[in-house]
Amino acid sequence: MSGHLLPGTTLRQRTADAVADERLRSNVARAVDRFAGHRLTGLAELDDADELRRAARAAKQQVLADLPALLERFADRVLDLGGHVCWAPTAADARRYVVQVVEAAGATRVAKSKSMATEEIDLNPALAAAGAEVVETDLGEWIIQLAGETPSHIIAPALHKDRHQIKDLFVDTVAAPPSLDTEPTELVRFARERLREVFLAAEVGITGANIAVADTGSIVLVTNEGNGRLVTALPRVHVVVLGMERLAADWRQADLLLALLARSATGQRLSSYTSVVTGPRGQGEVDGPDELHVVVLDNGRSDLLAGEHHEMLGCIRCGACLNVCPVYRQTGGHAYGWVYPGPMGAVLTPLLAADQPEAAEVAGASTLCGACMDACPVQIPLQDLLLSLRRAKAADAGGAERAAWRAWSAAWSDPRRYAATTRAATWGRWAADLAGHLPVGRDWATGRTMPRPAGERFRDRWRAGL
Numbered sequence: 317m318s319g320h321l322l323p324g325t326t327l328r329q330r331t332a333d334a335v336a337d338e339r340l341r342s343n344v345a346r347a348v349d350r351f352a353g354h355r356l357t358g359l360a361e362l363d364d365a366d367e368l369r370r371a372a373r374a375a376k377q378q379v380l381a382d383l384p385a386l387l388e389r390f391a392d393r394v395l396d397l398g399g400h401v402c403w404a405p406t407a408a409d410a411r412r413y414v415v416q417v418v419e420a421a422g423a424t425r426v427a428k429s430k431s432m433a434t435e436e437i438d439l440n441p442a443l444a445a446a447g448a449e450v451v452e453t454d455l456g457e458w459i460i461q462l463a464g465e466t467p468s469h470i471i472a473p474a475l476h477k478d479r480h481q482i483k484d485l486f487v488d489t490v491a492a493p494p495s496l497d498t499e500p501t502e503l504v505r506f507a508r509e510r511l512r513e514v515f516l517a518a519e520v521g522i523t524g525a526n527i528a529v530a531d532t533g534s535i536v537l538v539t540n541e542g543n544g545r546l547v548t549a550l551p552r553v554h555v556v557v558l559g560m561e562r563l564a565a566d567w568r569q570a571d572l573l574l575a576l577l578a579r580s581a582t583g584q585r586l587s588s589y590t591s592v593v594t595g596p597r598g599q600g601e602v603d604g605p606d607e608l609h610v611v612v613l614d615n616g617r618s619d620l621l622a623g624e625h626h627e628m629l630g631c632i633r634c635g636a637c638l639n640v641c642p643v644y645r646q647t648g649g650h651a652y653g654w655v656y657p658g659p660m661g662a663v664l665t666p667l668l669a670a671d672q673p674e675a676a677e678v679a680g681a682s683t684l685c686g687a688c689m690d691a692c693p694v695q696i697p698l699q700d701l702l703l704s705l706r707r708a709k710a711a712d713a714g715g716a717e718r719a720a721w722r723a724w725s726a727a728w729s730d731p732r733r734y735a736a737t738t739r740a741a742t743w744g745r746w747a748a749d750l751a752g753h754l755p756v757g758r759d760w761a762t763g764r765t766m767p768r769p770a771g772e773r774f775r776d777r778w779r780a781g782l
C-alpha cells in the first residue's frame with residue numbers, strides 16, 4: 317500500500333535517538349519557532365483570520381463531499397487539454413505508470429520538484445531501478461537526497477540540519493570546495509549553479525500538486541525557489557503525482573486556500589512563486605511540456621474518505637501543526653518513521669500506512685495539548701482524530717494490556733470497589749515504584765516518573781473536614 321516505516325527501528329528508539337541529539341533539537345526548535353512566529357504575523361494582517369479559516373474548512377468539506385464528481389470533472393478537463401490521466405489505486409500502480417512514462421520518453425535524467433506524494437509512493441528508488449537518474453531540485457530536498465535521508469518536515473525537508481552541516485555535506489558529496497562559505501547565500505549560490513545543469517538536461521519533470529482546480533483542469537504549484545516553474549516548463553514531459561484529495565472545485569476555492577497556505581506555512585502573503593499549469597504546451601506557447609501526465613493517487617484515501625477520520629483529507633500540507641507541536645519540536649520528523657511527521661503525520665500514518673505493523677503507535681506521539689488544532693488553517697480536529705485512533709488501538713490491544721484495562725474498568729465502575737482500591741493504593745504506595753517494572757507498566761514508565769498515590773485519600777480528608 318505505501319512506503320515503509322524506517323526499517324529495523326521502533327518509534328521508541330527513534331524518539332530516544334532524536335532527543336539525545338542536541339544539535340538536531342536545537343536546529344529544529346530554531347526553525348519551527350521562526351515559522352510559527354511568521355505565521356502569527358502573517359495571520360495578524362488579515363481582518364478576520366478565523367472567518368477565513370472557517371470558510372476554508374467549509375470549502376474542503378464541500379470538496380470531500382463531492383470528490384468523485386470533482387475528480388471526474390478535473391480528469392475530463394485534463395483530457396480535453398490534451399493531457400493524460402492515470403487513476404492509481406495503489407502506490408505500486410502509481411510507480412509503475414510513472415516508470416512507464418519515463419521509459420517511453422527514453423529519459424535517463426529526471427528533475428523533481430518537492431512532492432510528499434512521491435515520497436509516499438517511494439518513487440525515486442523505482443525510477444533509479446529503471447535506470448533513470450533522479451535529482452531533487454528543491455534545495456531542502458536536494459540536501460536530504462545527498463544525505464540519503466527522508467524529509468524531516470513537510471515544507472522544509474532539511475530543517476534539522478544547520479548551515480555548517482550542509483556545507484560539509486556539499487563538500488563530501490558533490491565536490492564543493494572546502495573553502496565554501498557557510499553563509500546561506502553562498503550555499504544557495506553553489507546549489508543553484510549545480511541544479512541549473514539538471515533543469516537544462518532533464519527529459520522528464522515530476523511534481524506534486526498543491527491544488528488541482530476541477531473547473532479548468534489546472535495544477536497549482538507553490539514554491540519559494542522557482543524550481544517548480546523550471547521543472548514544469550523545460551523538460552519535454554511533465555508528470556504530476558496528485559493526491560486525490562488535493563482538489564478545489566473552482567478558482568474561488570483555490571484562491572481561498574492559497575490565501576491561507578503560505579501564511580500558515582511561512583507567514584508569507586503568497587509564496588514567491590505560485591505556478592499554474594493548464595495542459596501541455598499549446599500552439600504558439602513558448603514553453604511547457606509536449607506531454608502532461610496526471611497520476612491521481614488513491615493509496616488508501618478512498619477508505620479514509622469513507623470512514624470516521626475523513627476530515628484528515630482536508631489537510632493542505634502547510635506544516636503549521638508541526639511548527640507548534642511540542643513533541644515535533646523535540647524530535648524533528650524522522651522519529652515519526654514515515655513520510656508525514658508531526659500531528660498531521662500522527663493521524664495520517666496509522667490511516668495510510670495501516671499495513672505497517674508499527675503505524676498505529678504513531679498516534680501516541682502527541683501530548684494532546686491541542687496546539688495543532690488551534691494552528692490548523694482548515695480547522696481539522698487533529699486532537700479528536702488522534703484520540704479516536706488511540707481508542708481504536710486500545711480496543712485492538714491484546715494480552716496483558718487488555719486485561720489491565722478490564723480490571724481497572726471493573727474496579728472503578730462500582731463505588732465499593734472504587735473505595736476499596738483507592739484505600740489499597742494508600743497502603744501500598746510502594747507498589748507504584750514496582751509497577752514500572754511489570755510488563756504492563758514498563759513501556760509507560762520508561763522516561764517517566766510513576767506518581768505515588770497520596771498517603772491519605774481525598775474522601776478521608778473531606779470526612780475529617782480537610
Ligand code: SF4
Pocket residue numbers: 580630631632633634635636637638660688691692693694695696698
Ligand atoms: S493538519 Fe492542518 S496544520 Fe497540519 S499540515 Fe494539514 S492543514 Fe496544515
